[in-house]
Amino acid sequence: MLIFAPMTQPLYSLRMHSSLAGHHLSGAESLVSSAELDTATNNLIQRALQHPRGAAEQIHLTVELVNPETLERGALPALRTLTVASVAEGRSLARQLLEQAGVAPQVAAGAMQELIRGAAPGGQSMRGAMLVDRRTGERLEADCSRGVRVSHLGIDPELELQLGRQLEGLGLNNPHVREALVLAGKVTMHPAVLAELCWSDDPDYTAGYVCSRAFGYLRIPLLKPAGETRGGRAFFLKPGSDLAELVSWLETRPVLFERIGELHQAMNGRDYAALLDA
Numbered sequence: 001m002l003i004f005a006p007m008t009q010p011l012y013s014l015r016m017h018s019s020l021a022g023h024h025l026s027g028a029e030s031l032v033s034s035a036e037l038d039t040a041t042n043n044l045i046q047r048a049l050q051h052p053r054g055a056a057e058q059i060h061l062t063v064e065l066v067n068p069e070t071l072e073r074g075a076l077p078a079l080r081t082l083t084v085a086s087v088a089e090g091r092s093l094a095r096q097l098l099e100q101a102g103v104a105p106q107v108a109a110g111a112m113q114e115l116i117r118g119a120a121p122g123g124q125s126m127r128g129a130m131l132v133d134r135r136t137g138e139r140l141e142a143d144c145s146r147g148v149r150v151s152h153l154g155i156d157p158e159l160e161l162q163l164g165r166q167l168e169g170l171g172l173n174n175p176h177v178r179e180a181l182v183l184a185g186k187v188t189m190h191p192a193v194l195a196e197l198c199w200s201d202d203p204d205y206t207a208g209y210v211c212s213r214a215f216g217y218l219r220i221p222l223l224k225p226a227g228e229t230r231g232g233r234a235f236f237l238k239p240g241s242d243l244a245e246l247v248s249w250l251e252t253r254p255v256l257f258e259r260i261g262e263l264h265q266a267m268n269g270r271d272y273a274a275l276l277d278a
């Protein structure tokens with residue numbers, strides 16, 4: 001949920017983390033103006049209480065003033081849905097896209113397996129993302145349960161309305177898509193990140209995506225079976241990346257999106273893959 005008043009007001013980073021029975025339940029991150037802080041905070045509390053996996057028992061909220069001098073501005077990636085007939089086809093297409101982005105084939109397959117079995121110890125979903133060396137497959141995040149949690153990211157209020165209207169035309173105007181597009185936009189802005197793979201831990205939401213600067217945000221409607229509660233994210237990194245700098249940028253650098261990328265009509269996944277191979 002991203003709500004703004006005119007951008008002359010101070011911006012705040014708003015973060016929510018909730019848990020149930022001692023386990024991570026949900027989290028959310030946004031940038032909001034001071035005028036909208038109350039509403040945005042209440043929305044996040046309601047989100048934690050109405051989660052499909054149960055009502056949160058603990059909700060932590062963090063509100064931090066954004067230093068305008070550190071704010072980076074960006075453009076959202078182009079978006080396209082690639083239709084597939086099954087989860088197996090969706091996963092095979094995602095592997096192919098990652099390979100096209102420069103991820104070694106065994107690394108793409110390995111990361112996919114990690115997400116399938118739950119990338120945190122004990123086969124649970126992580127709270128954040130894995131960092132994966134695109135050549136060796138080595139996992140580089142300091143904590144395999146928490147991973148890296150991307151934060152301090154948002155979209156200009158006028159633009160979000162416009163984005164919603166355009167996504168409506170594609171039948172995609174829902175918080176999953178809007179928020180994931182912003183997150184993937186920030187992640188793939190960093191030059192150390194080659195590509196991102198994601199699917200949700202929400203049991204009712206089977207879609208996921210591969211995003212890279214090269215081909216944008218490619219949404220795949222079937223990346224896991226309905227009812228599956230394991231989801232996750234993998235950021236594939238160029239070898240030799242400065243990890244401390246990357247993690248600090250992803251977690252603390254405020255990024256505001258001020259432009260929308262192209263929103264394309266859906267296309268058959270096999271046709272798209274054939275075009276890439278050509």
Ligand code: AMP
Pocket residue numbers: 027029125126127128129148149150151180183198199200201202231232233
């Ligand atoms: P979601 O798309 O919210 O269902 O999240 C799917 C998975 O992505 C979660 O299980 C986490 O592992 C990961 N994730 C969610 N939010 C973030 C974030 N802000 N930064 C990094 N990883 C995240």
